[in-house]
Amino acid sequence: MDILQRLGRFLDRPGFPWKRLIVGFSLGQYLFESFLSLRQYKVLQQKKPPKALEGEVSQEVFDKSQAYGRAKAKFGFVSSLYDQVQNYGIIYYDLLPQLWALTGVWLVRYVPEKYAGEIVHTLIFFFTYNIITTVLNLPTAYYGTFVLEEKYGFNKSTVKLWLMDMIKGQALMVVFGAPLLSGFLAIVQKTGNQFFYYLWLFSIVVQMFAITIYPIFILPLFNKLSPLEEGKLKTGVEALAKKLKFPLSELYVIDGSKRSAHSNAYFYGLPWKKHIVIYDTLIEKSETEEVVAVLAHELGHWSLGHTTKLLGIAQFHMFYIFALFSVFINNRSLYQSFGFHKDFPIIIGFILFSDALSPMDTVVKLLMNILSRTFEFQADEFAVKLGYSTDLAKSLIKLQIQNLSTMDADWMYSSYHFSHPILPERLGALGWYGSDEKADGKEMNSEKPIKASDREL
Helix, strand or coil, rough: HHHHHHHHHCCCCCCCCCCHHHHHHHHHHHHHHHHHHHHHHCCCCCCCCCHCCCECCHHHHHHHHHHHHHHHHHHHHHHHHHHHHHHHHHHCCCHHHHHHHHHHHHHHHHHHHHCCCHHHHHHHHHHHHHHHHHHHHHHHHHHHHHHHHHCCCCEECCCCHHHHHHHHHHHHHHHHHHHHHHHHHHHHHHHHHHHHHHHHHHHHHHHHHHHHHHHHHHHHHHHHHHHHHHHHHHHHHHHHHHCCCEEEEEEEEHHHHEEEEEEEEEEECCCCCCEEEEEEHHHCCCCCCHHHHHHHHHHHHHHHCCHHHHHHHHHHHHHHHHHHHHHHHHHHHHHHHHCCCCCCCCCHHHHHHHHHCHHHHHHHHHHHHHHHHHHHHHHHHHHHHCCCCCHHHHHHHHHHHHHHHCCCHHHHHHHHCCCCCCHHHHHHHHHHCCCCCECCCCCHHHHHHCHHHCCCC
Protein backbone atom coordinates (compact mmCIF):
# COMPACT_ATOMS: atom_id res chain seq x y z
CA MET A 1 0.00 0.00 0.00
CA ASP A 2 1.45 3.36 -1.09
CA ILE A 3 -0.01 5.13 1.93
CA LEU A 4 1.95 2.84 4.28
CA GLN A 5 5.18 3.50 2.40
CA ARG A 6 4.60 7.24 2.47
CA LEU A 7 3.87 7.09 6.19
CA GLY A 8 7.05 5.10 6.71
CA ARG A 9 9.13 7.75 4.91
CA PHE A 10 7.43 10.51 6.92
CA LEU A 11 8.26 8.83 10.26
CA ASP A 12 11.89 8.16 9.35
CA ARG A 13 13.29 11.41 10.71
CA PRO A 14 17.02 11.60 11.56
CA GLY A 15 17.57 12.67 15.13
CA PHE A 16 13.99 11.95 16.20
CA PRO A 17 14.06 10.92 19.91
CA TRP A 18 12.55 7.46 19.48
CA LYS A 19 14.30 6.13 22.58
CA ARG A 20 12.88 8.84 24.84
CA LEU A 21 9.44 8.36 23.30
CA ILE A 22 9.38 4.59 23.84
CA VAL A 23 10.82 4.88 27.35
CA GLY A 24 8.11 7.46 28.04
CA PHE A 25 5.43 5.07 26.75
CA SER A 26 6.76 2.31 28.97
CA LEU A 27 6.99 4.54 32.04
CA GLY A 28 3.53 5.98 31.39
CA GLN A 29 1.98 2.54 31.12
CA TYR A 30 3.76 1.43 34.30
CA LEU A 31 2.52 4.46 36.25
CA PHE A 32 -1.00 4.04 34.89
CA GLU A 33 -1.16 0.36 35.83
CA SER A 34 0.36 1.11 39.26
CA PHE A 35 -2.33 3.75 39.80
CA LEU A 36 -5.01 1.17 38.95
CA SER A 37 -3.39 -1.38 41.28
CA LEU A 38 -3.42 1.13 44.14
CA ARG A 39 -7.13 1.70 43.57
CA GLN A 40 -7.70 -2.04 43.65
CA TYR A 41 -5.56 -2.45 46.77
CA LYS A 42 -7.94 -0.14 48.65
CA VAL A 43 -10.82 -2.43 47.69
CA LEU A 44 -8.81 -5.41 48.93
CA GLN A 45 -8.62 -3.76 52.37
CA GLN A 46 -12.38 -3.83 52.85
CA LYS A 47 -13.54 -5.82 55.89
CA LYS A 48 -16.96 -6.92 54.70
CA PRO A 49 -17.96 -8.78 51.53
CA PRO A 50 -20.02 -7.03 48.83
CA LYS A 51 -23.71 -6.90 49.63
CA ALA A 52 -24.50 -9.48 46.93
CA LEU A 53 -22.21 -11.99 48.67
CA GLU A 54 -23.09 -11.33 52.31
CA GLY A 55 -25.27 -14.42 52.41
CA GLU A 56 -23.01 -16.54 50.22
CA VAL A 57 -19.56 -16.56 51.81
CA SER A 58 -18.44 -16.71 55.39
CA GLN A 59 -16.37 -13.93 56.92
CA GLU A 60 -13.45 -16.36 57.21
CA VAL A 61 -13.51 -17.13 53.47
CA PHE A 62 -13.82 -13.45 52.58
CA ASP A 63 -10.91 -12.49 54.84
CA LYS A 64 -8.72 -15.18 53.28
CA SER A 65 -9.70 -14.10 49.78
CA GLN A 66 -8.85 -10.47 50.61
CA ALA A 67 -5.51 -11.50 52.12
CA TYR A 68 -4.68 -13.55 49.02
CA GLY A 69 -5.62 -10.63 46.80
CA ARG A 70 -3.44 -8.24 48.80
CA ALA A 71 -0.52 -10.66 48.69
CA LYS A 72 -0.83 -10.92 44.89
CA ALA A 73 -1.12 -7.14 44.62
CA LYS A 74 2.05 -6.57 46.68
CA PHE A 75 3.86 -9.15 44.59
CA GLY A 76 2.56 -7.41 41.47
CA PHE A 77 3.97 -4.06 42.64
CA VAL A 78 7.42 -5.59 43.14
CA SER A 79 7.47 -7.74 40.00
CA SER A 80 6.24 -4.93 37.75
CA LEU A 81 8.90 -2.57 39.17
CA TYR A 82 11.52 -5.28 38.61
CA ASP A 83 10.35 -5.68 35.00
CA GLN A 84 10.45 -1.92 34.50
CA VAL A 85 14.00 -1.70 35.83
CA GLN A 86 15.02 -4.57 33.55
CA ASN A 87 13.47 -2.90 30.54
CA TYR A 88 15.06 0.46 31.31
CA GLY A 89 18.47 -1.15 31.88
CA ILE A 90 18.33 -2.94 28.54
CA ILE A 91 17.48 0.31 26.77
CA TYR A 92 19.75 2.69 28.72
CA TYR A 93 22.87 0.54 28.42
CA ASP A 94 22.21 -0.36 24.76
CA LEU A 95 22.23 -4.07 25.59
CA LEU A 96 20.36 -5.01 22.42
CA PRO A 97 23.06 -3.77 20.01
CA GLN A 98 25.76 -5.22 22.28
CA LEU A 99 24.07 -8.62 22.32
CA TRP A 100 23.55 -8.46 18.55
CA ALA A 101 27.27 -7.72 18.10
CA LEU A 102 28.27 -10.52 20.49
CA THR A 103 26.08 -13.10 18.77
CA GLY A 104 27.52 -11.86 15.47
CA VAL A 105 30.98 -12.80 16.73
CA TRP A 106 29.67 -16.27 17.63
CA LEU A 107 28.10 -16.52 14.18
CA VAL A 108 31.40 -15.83 12.41
CA ARG A 109 33.38 -18.05 14.75
CA TYR A 110 31.18 -21.14 14.96
CA VAL A 111 28.80 -21.18 11.96
CA PRO A 112 29.94 -22.18 8.44
CA GLU A 113 30.05 -19.17 6.14
CA LYS A 114 27.34 -20.45 3.79
CA TYR A 115 24.83 -20.47 6.69
CA ALA A 116 26.01 -17.27 8.37
CA GLY A 117 23.19 -15.00 7.24
CA GLU A 118 20.68 -12.82 9.07
CA ILE A 119 18.31 -15.71 9.78
CA VAL A 120 20.86 -17.83 11.65
CA HIS A 121 22.22 -14.73 13.38
CA THR A 122 18.70 -13.84 14.51
CA LEU A 123 18.10 -17.35 15.87
CA ILE A 124 21.28 -17.20 17.94
CA PHE A 125 20.37 -13.71 19.18
CA PHE A 126 16.76 -14.60 19.97
CA PHE A 127 17.48 -17.76 21.93
CA THR A 128 20.35 -16.12 23.83
CA TYR A 129 18.11 -13.18 24.73
CA ASN A 130 15.36 -15.59 25.79
CA ILE A 131 17.70 -17.50 28.10
CA ILE A 132 18.96 -14.26 29.67
CA THR A 133 15.43 -12.97 30.36
CA THR A 134 14.35 -16.38 31.70
CA VAL A 135 17.24 -16.39 34.17
CA LEU A 136 16.51 -12.80 35.19
CA ASN A 137 12.88 -13.70 35.89
CA LEU A 138 13.66 -16.83 37.91
CA PRO A 139 13.41 -15.08 41.30
CA THR A 140 9.91 -13.70 40.70
CA ALA A 141 8.75 -16.95 39.06
CA TYR A 142 10.01 -18.99 42.03
CA TYR A 143 8.48 -16.64 44.59
CA GLY A 144 5.12 -16.63 42.84
CA THR A 145 4.91 -20.42 42.80
CA PHE A 146 6.69 -21.60 45.94
CA VAL A 147 6.01 -18.73 48.33
CA LEU A 148 2.81 -16.93 47.33
CA GLU A 149 0.80 -19.84 45.89
CA GLU A 150 2.27 -22.21 48.48
CA LYS A 151 1.18 -20.00 51.38
CA TYR A 152 -2.45 -20.07 50.29
CA GLY A 153 -2.51 -23.79 49.51
CA PHE A 154 -2.64 -23.64 45.70
CA ASN A 155 0.81 -24.84 44.69
CA LYS A 156 1.07 -28.59 44.19
CA SER A 157 4.24 -28.52 42.14
CA THR A 158 7.72 -29.50 43.28
CA VAL A 159 10.94 -27.67 42.48
CA LYS A 160 11.95 -30.62 40.29
CA LEU A 161 8.68 -30.50 38.33
CA TRP A 162 8.90 -26.70 38.07
CA LEU A 163 12.42 -26.91 36.66
CA MET A 164 11.46 -29.70 34.27
CA ASP A 165 8.55 -27.62 32.99
CA MET A 166 10.95 -24.75 32.38
CA ILE A 167 13.43 -26.97 30.54
CA LYS A 168 10.64 -28.48 28.42
CA GLY A 169 9.39 -24.99 27.63
CA GLN A 170 12.84 -23.90 26.47
CA ALA A 171 13.22 -27.06 24.37
CA LEU A 172 9.85 -26.46 22.72
CA MET A 173 10.90 -22.88 22.07
CA VAL A 174 13.86 -24.17 20.08
CA VAL A 175 12.02 -26.99 18.29
CA PHE A 176 9.05 -24.88 17.19
CA GLY A 177 10.43 -21.36 17.52
CA ALA A 178 13.39 -21.86 15.16
CA PRO A 179 11.36 -22.83 12.07
CA LEU A 180 8.62 -20.30 12.81
CA LEU A 181 11.06 -17.42 13.31
CA SER A 182 13.00 -18.53 10.22
CA GLY A 183 9.77 -18.54 8.21
CA PHE A 184 8.86 -15.09 9.53
CA LEU A 185 12.23 -13.64 8.50
CA ALA A 186 12.31 -15.39 5.12
CA ILE A 187 8.88 -13.99 4.22
CA VAL A 188 9.94 -10.45 5.09
CA GLN A 189 13.18 -10.83 3.12
CA LYS A 190 11.66 -12.32 -0.03
CA THR A 191 8.26 -10.64 -0.49
CA GLY A 192 9.14 -6.97 -0.63
CA ASN A 193 6.95 -4.11 0.63
CA GLN A 194 3.82 -6.28 0.62
CA PHE A 195 5.29 -8.80 3.08
CA PHE A 196 2.56 -8.18 5.64
CA TYR A 197 -0.03 -10.00 3.47
CA TYR A 198 2.13 -13.10 3.39
CA LEU A 199 3.00 -12.84 7.09
CA TRP A 200 -0.69 -12.71 7.89
CA LEU A 201 -1.42 -15.83 5.82
CA PHE A 202 1.58 -17.53 7.42
CA SER A 203 0.23 -16.73 10.91
CA ILE A 204 -3.15 -18.26 10.06
CA VAL A 205 -1.49 -21.48 8.89
CA VAL A 206 0.63 -21.55 12.07
CA GLN A 207 -2.47 -21.13 14.27
CA MET A 208 -4.28 -23.99 12.55
CA PHE A 209 -1.16 -26.13 12.87
CA ALA A 210 -0.86 -25.28 16.58
CA ILE A 211 -4.51 -26.19 17.24
CA THR A 212 -3.85 -29.58 15.65
CA ILE A 213 -0.54 -30.52 17.26
CA TYR A 214 -0.91 -28.95 20.72
CA PRO A 215 -3.17 -31.60 22.27
CA ILE A 216 -1.33 -34.45 20.56
CA PHE A 217 2.32 -33.58 21.13
CA ILE A 218 2.70 -30.63 23.51
CA LEU A 219 0.03 -30.94 26.22
CA PRO A 220 1.05 -34.55 27.14
CA LEU A 221 4.55 -33.26 27.93
CA PHE A 222 3.13 -31.33 30.87
CA ASN A 223 -0.16 -32.98 31.85
CA LYS A 224 -1.92 -36.30 31.59
CA LEU A 225 -5.25 -36.44 29.77
CA SER A 226 -7.47 -39.37 30.70
CA PRO A 227 -10.85 -40.26 29.17
CA LEU A 228 -13.70 -39.31 31.50
CA GLU A 229 -15.01 -42.44 33.20
CA GLU A 230 -18.51 -43.69 32.54
CA GLY A 231 -21.03 -42.25 34.92
CA LYS A 232 -23.50 -39.49 35.58
CA LEU A 233 -21.12 -36.68 34.64
CA LYS A 234 -20.18 -38.18 31.29
CA THR A 235 -23.80 -38.92 30.49
CA GLY A 236 -24.82 -35.37 31.40
CA VAL A 237 -22.11 -33.71 29.33
CA GLU A 238 -22.76 -35.93 26.30
CA ALA A 239 -26.48 -35.22 26.52
CA LEU A 240 -25.78 -31.47 26.68
CA ALA A 241 -23.43 -31.66 23.68
CA LYS A 242 -26.00 -33.65 21.69
CA LYS A 243 -28.75 -31.18 22.54
CA LEU A 244 -26.62 -28.27 21.32
CA LYS A 245 -25.26 -30.22 18.31
CA PHE A 246 -21.75 -29.60 19.62
CA PRO A 247 -19.29 -31.76 17.63
CA LEU A 248 -17.92 -33.53 20.71
CA SER A 249 -15.20 -36.04 19.94
CA GLU A 250 -13.62 -36.79 23.32
CA LEU A 251 -14.20 -36.01 26.99
CA TYR A 252 -11.02 -35.75 29.04
CA VAL A 253 -10.00 -35.23 32.64
CA ILE A 254 -6.70 -33.37 33.10
CA ASP A 255 -4.49 -33.79 36.16
CA GLY A 256 -4.44 -30.10 37.02
CA SER A 257 -3.95 -31.01 40.69
CA LYS A 258 -0.42 -32.06 39.75
CA ARG A 259 0.59 -28.41 39.83
CA SER A 260 -2.22 -26.34 41.32
CA ALA A 261 -5.43 -26.52 43.32
CA HIS A 262 -7.15 -24.05 40.98
CA SER A 263 -10.11 -25.36 38.94
CA ASN A 264 -11.09 -24.93 35.31
CA ALA A 265 -12.71 -26.49 32.23
CA TYR A 266 -12.36 -25.71 28.54
CA PHE A 267 -12.79 -27.08 25.03
CA TYR A 268 -10.52 -27.01 22.00
CA GLY A 269 -10.22 -28.42 18.52
CA LEU A 270 -11.13 -27.84 14.89
CA PRO A 271 -14.67 -26.71 13.99
CA TRP A 272 -15.80 -30.24 13.16
CA LYS A 273 -14.03 -32.06 15.99
CA LYS A 274 -14.04 -30.68 19.52
CA HIS A 275 -12.61 -32.01 22.77
CA ILE A 276 -13.75 -31.03 26.26
CA VAL A 277 -11.20 -30.99 29.10
CA ILE A 278 -12.27 -30.88 32.75
CA TYR A 279 -9.80 -30.34 35.57
CA ASP A 280 -9.76 -33.09 38.17
CA THR A 281 -9.94 -30.39 40.86
CA LEU A 282 -13.26 -29.18 39.44
CA ILE A 283 -14.73 -32.69 39.47
CA GLU A 284 -13.44 -33.33 42.98
CA LYS A 285 -14.88 -30.16 44.51
CA SER A 286 -18.18 -29.79 42.64
CA GLU A 287 -21.43 -31.67 42.24
CA THR A 288 -22.11 -33.29 38.88
CA GLU A 289 -24.88 -30.83 38.00
CA GLU A 290 -22.57 -27.91 38.80
CA VAL A 291 -19.84 -29.21 36.48
CA VAL A 292 -22.41 -29.65 33.70
CA ALA A 293 -23.63 -26.09 34.37
CA VAL A 294 -20.07 -24.76 33.94
CA LEU A 295 -19.81 -26.63 30.64
CA ALA A 296 -23.21 -25.26 29.58
CA HIS A 297 -21.68 -21.81 29.99
CA GLU A 298 -18.57 -22.80 28.01
CA LEU A 299 -20.60 -24.37 25.21
CA GLY A 300 -22.70 -21.22 25.22
CA HIS A 301 -19.63 -19.39 23.93
CA TRP A 302 -19.47 -21.86 21.05
CA SER A 303 -23.19 -21.83 20.31
CA LEU A 304 -23.36 -18.02 20.33
CA GLY A 305 -20.39 -17.78 17.97
CA HIS A 306 -18.11 -16.08 20.49
CA THR A 307 -15.11 -18.25 19.62
CA THR A 308 -15.55 -17.52 15.91
CA LYS A 309 -15.94 -13.78 16.52
CA LEU A 310 -12.85 -13.65 18.73
CA LEU A 311 -10.90 -15.61 16.15
CA GLY A 312 -11.95 -13.13 13.47
CA ILE A 313 -10.97 -10.17 15.66
CA ALA A 314 -7.61 -11.83 16.38
CA GLN A 315 -6.95 -12.21 12.65
CA PHE A 316 -7.80 -8.56 12.00
CA HIS A 317 -5.56 -7.54 14.91
CA MET A 318 -2.71 -9.62 13.51
CA PHE A 319 -3.15 -8.12 10.04
CA TYR A 320 -3.06 -4.52 11.23
CA ILE A 321 0.04 -5.26 13.38
CA PHE A 322 1.91 -6.66 10.39
CA ALA A 323 0.70 -3.79 8.19
CA LEU A 324 1.94 -1.20 10.71
CA PHE A 325 5.20 -3.09 11.04
CA SER A 326 5.78 -2.48 7.34
CA VAL A 327 5.76 1.25 8.19
CA PHE A 328 8.61 0.89 10.69
CA ILE A 329 10.76 -1.90 9.24
CA ASN A 330 12.93 0.49 7.21
CA ASN A 331 12.92 3.32 9.75
CA ARG A 332 16.64 3.96 10.14
CA SER A 333 16.09 6.73 12.71
CA LEU A 334 14.34 4.21 14.98
CA TYR A 335 17.23 1.73 14.76
CA GLN A 336 19.87 4.43 15.22
CA SER A 337 18.12 5.81 18.29
CA PHE A 338 18.71 2.44 19.95
CA GLY A 339 22.34 2.05 18.91
CA PHE A 340 22.01 0.20 15.58
CA HIS A 341 24.02 2.30 13.13
CA LYS A 342 25.36 -0.29 10.68
CA ASP A 343 23.07 -3.31 10.96
CA PHE A 344 19.27 -3.03 10.80
CA PRO A 345 18.02 -6.52 11.80
CA ILE A 346 14.39 -7.38 11.11
CA ILE A 347 13.89 -8.89 14.57
CA ILE A 348 15.18 -5.73 16.26
CA GLY A 349 12.84 -3.64 14.13
CA PHE A 350 9.91 -5.79 15.23
CA ILE A 351 10.89 -5.56 18.92
CA LEU A 352 11.20 -1.76 18.77
CA PHE A 353 8.01 -1.47 16.75
CA SER A 354 6.17 -3.52 19.38
CA ASP A 355 7.40 -1.15 22.09
CA ALA A 356 6.25 1.86 20.06
CA LEU A 357 2.85 0.24 19.60
CA SER A 358 2.24 -0.23 23.34
CA PRO A 359 -0.19 2.72 23.81
CA MET A 360 -2.42 1.38 21.04
CA ASP A 361 -2.25 -2.12 22.50
CA THR A 362 -3.42 -0.71 25.84
CA VAL A 363 -6.56 0.61 24.15
CA VAL A 364 -7.06 -2.71 22.33
CA LYS A 365 -6.74 -4.57 25.63
CA LEU A 366 -9.41 -2.38 27.23
CA LEU A 367 -11.82 -2.86 24.32
CA MET A 368 -11.24 -6.62 24.22
CA ASN A 369 -11.97 -6.92 27.94
CA ILE A 370 -15.23 -5.01 27.49
CA LEU A 371 -16.21 -7.38 24.68
CA SER A 372 -15.12 -10.44 26.66
CA ARG A 373 -17.23 -9.45 29.68
CA THR A 374 -20.22 -8.96 27.39
CA PHE A 375 -19.70 -12.46 26.02
CA GLU A 376 -19.49 -13.87 29.57
CA PHE A 377 -22.86 -12.40 30.48
CA GLN A 378 -24.33 -13.81 27.26
CA ALA A 379 -22.90 -17.27 27.96
CA ASP A 380 -24.36 -17.16 31.49
CA GLU A 381 -27.75 -16.23 30.03
CA PHE A 382 -27.43 -19.13 27.59
CA ALA A 383 -26.89 -21.55 30.49
CA VAL A 384 -29.88 -20.07 32.33
CA LYS A 385 -32.13 -20.70 29.33
CA LEU A 386 -31.01 -24.32 29.38
CA GLY A 387 -32.20 -24.58 32.98
CA TYR A 388 -28.84 -24.37 34.78
CA SER A 389 -29.34 -21.07 36.58
CA THR A 390 -29.20 -22.42 40.13
CA ASP A 391 -26.41 -24.89 39.48
CA LEU A 392 -24.37 -22.30 37.61
CA ALA A 393 -24.74 -19.77 40.42
CA LYS A 394 -23.74 -22.36 43.02
CA SER A 395 -20.81 -23.47 40.89
CA LEU A 396 -19.58 -19.90 40.40
CA ILE A 397 -19.69 -19.33 44.16
CA LYS A 398 -17.83 -22.57 44.83
CA LEU A 399 -15.17 -21.76 42.24
CA GLN A 400 -14.82 -18.29 43.74
CA ILE A 401 -14.24 -19.79 47.16
CA GLN A 402 -11.94 -22.60 46.01
CA ASN A 403 -9.79 -20.25 43.94
CA LEU A 404 -9.99 -17.39 46.49
CA SER A 405 -10.80 -15.15 43.54
CA THR A 406 -11.33 -11.41 43.95
CA MET A 407 -14.84 -10.85 45.29
CA ASP A 408 -14.99 -7.13 44.58
CA ALA A 409 -13.06 -4.78 42.34
CA ASP A 410 -12.49 -1.15 41.59
CA TRP A 411 -14.35 -0.31 38.39
CA MET A 412 -11.33 1.21 36.66
CA TYR A 413 -9.07 -1.70 37.59
CA SER A 414 -11.58 -4.34 36.50
CA SER A 415 -12.31 -2.53 33.23
CA TYR A 416 -8.65 -2.62 32.31
CA HIS A 417 -7.58 -6.00 33.72
CA PHE A 418 -10.58 -8.33 33.96
CA SER A 419 -11.84 -10.33 30.99
CA HIS A 420 -14.67 -11.73 33.20
CA PRO A 421 -17.25 -9.84 35.28
CA ILE A 422 -16.75 -10.06 39.03
CA LEU A 423 -18.94 -12.56 40.89
CA PRO A 424 -21.51 -10.09 42.34
CA GLU A 425 -22.20 -8.80 38.82
CA ARG A 426 -22.69 -12.31 37.46
CA LEU A 427 -24.93 -13.38 40.33
CA GLY A 428 -26.99 -10.24 39.84
CA ALA A 429 -27.46 -11.04 36.16
CA LEU A 430 -28.38 -14.62 37.06
CA GLY A 431 -31.01 -13.38 39.51
CA TRP A 432 -29.53 -15.43 42.34
CA TYR A 433 -31.74 -15.38 45.45
CA GLY A 434 -29.05 -16.67 47.76
CA SER A 435 -28.46 -19.85 49.67
CA ASP A 436 -29.83 -20.85 53.03
CA GLU A 437 -26.43 -20.73 54.66
CA LYS A 438 -23.09 -19.10 54.05
CA ALA A 439 -20.66 -21.09 51.97
CA ASP A 440 -17.41 -22.13 53.56
CA GLY A 441 -16.05 -24.14 50.68
CA LYS A 442 -18.10 -27.20 51.64
CA GLU A 443 -21.39 -28.40 50.18
CA MET A 444 -24.18 -25.81 49.91
CA ASN A 445 -27.73 -26.92 50.61
CA SER A 446 -29.82 -24.39 48.74
CA GLU A 447 -32.39 -25.81 46.36
CA LYS A 448 -34.25 -22.57 45.83
CA PRO A 449 -34.84 -22.10 42.09
CA ILE A 450 -34.12 -19.02 40.04
CA LYS A 451 -36.73 -17.87 37.58
CA ALA A 452 -35.48 -16.66 34.23
CA SER A 453 -37.93 -13.75 34.46
CA ASP A 454 -36.19 -12.53 37.61
CA ARG A 455 -32.78 -12.11 35.97
CA GLU A 456 -31.23 -8.65 35.90
CA LEU A 457 -29.70 -8.45 32.42
